[in-house]
Amino acid sequence: MRLRNKPWAQKLVKEHPEAILNEPNIDEKINWEERFADFSKPLAIEIGSGKGQFITTLAKQHPEMNFIGVELQTTAAGMILRTKLEEGIDNLQLMCADAANIAYYLPENSVDVLYLNFSDPWPKTRHEKRRLTYKSFLDKYRKVLKPEGHLEFKTDNRGLFEYSLVSLNNYGMKFEHVSVDLHHDEDEIAARNVETEYEHKFAEKGNPIYCLHASFVEE
Numbered sequence: 001m002r003l004r005n006k007p008w009a010q011k012l013v014k015e016h017p018e019a020i021l022n023e024p025n026i027d028e029k030i031n032w033e034e035r036f037a038d039f040s041k042p043l044a045i046e047i048g049s050g051k052g053q054f055i056t057t058l059a060k061q062h063p064e065m066n067f068i069g070v071e072l073q074t075t076a077a078g079m080i081l082r083t084k085l086e087e088g089i090d091n092l093q094l095m096c097a098d099a100a101n102i103a104y105y106l107p108e109n110s111v112d113v114l115y116l117n118f119s120d121p122w123p124k125t126r127h128e129k130r131r132l133t134y135k136s137f138l139d140k141y142r143k144v145l146k147p148e149g150h151l152e153f154k155t156d157n158r159g160l161f162e163y164s165l166v167s168l169n170n171y172g173m174k175f176e177h178v179s180v181d182l183h184h185d186e187d188e189i190a191a192r193n194v195e196t197e198y199e200h201k202f203a204e205k206g207n208p209i210y211c212l213h214a215s216f217v218e219e
């Protein structure tokens with residue numbers, strides 16, 4: 001998804017450094033204690049938040065947790081920021097940044113849940129390294145996740161789902177839940193599902209939504 005550049009979004013991002021980190025320097029340690037009212041709360045992070053429907057809804061549902069939305073595109077990040085400011089979502093911080101740098105931005109063993117929602121599929125083999133479930137990304141997620149933490153992944157893209165199952169399995173991850181039709185499941189995971197923008201669009205067309213939950217196994 002490439003959004004058309006919106007000057008208001010760029011401006012909003014510049015005006016609110018207390019709410020959004022804009023391409024932070026990887027050499028500078030981020031003071032998360034200062035950015036959240038209580039950084040000891042459980043922490044969830046979404047990589048590639050798009051316009052933010054998922055992360056803003058979840059943050060409002062769970063005031064007992066902290067949330068970080070990471071989004072590469074400034075326009076999309078600015079849209080999430082606008083919702084956060086308008087709705088006063090204080091337990092949500094944003095980053096306009098590349099997830100490839102995530103292990104520089106977050107302390108080791110600090111994240112309880114890492115969400116990947118409808119990540120770009122990058123179907124060409126030569127672009128495999130850009131897929132957010134490629135092993136170099138898994139290395140980084142493993143660093144920032146707590147040992148008891150886990151990853152939750154949803155997509156409508158069968159090719160990316162199959163690839164991710166193999167990639168996570170080859171990495172030695174443990175699967176806690178796999179679904180090939182989340183929207184027609186009748187379990188607790190389906191019941192508490194929060195839709196993303198892409199999910200809504202694809203589910204309306206009748207596409208099945210694939211989902212997996214997995215954790216890293218301690219050596």
Ligand SMILES: C[S@@+](CC[C@H](N)C(=O)[O-])C[C@H]1O[C@@H](n2cnc3c(N)ncnc32)[C@H](O)[C@@H]1O
Nearest residue numbers: 001048049050071072098099117118196197198
């Ligand atoms: C297909 S969209 C899905 C958006 C949203 N998660 C949803 O489900 O509606 C993928 C998003 O991931 C972002 N993205 C892709 N690669 C990224 C990266 N390396 N770091 C951060 N965001 C990334 C894109 O800019 C885009 O907004």
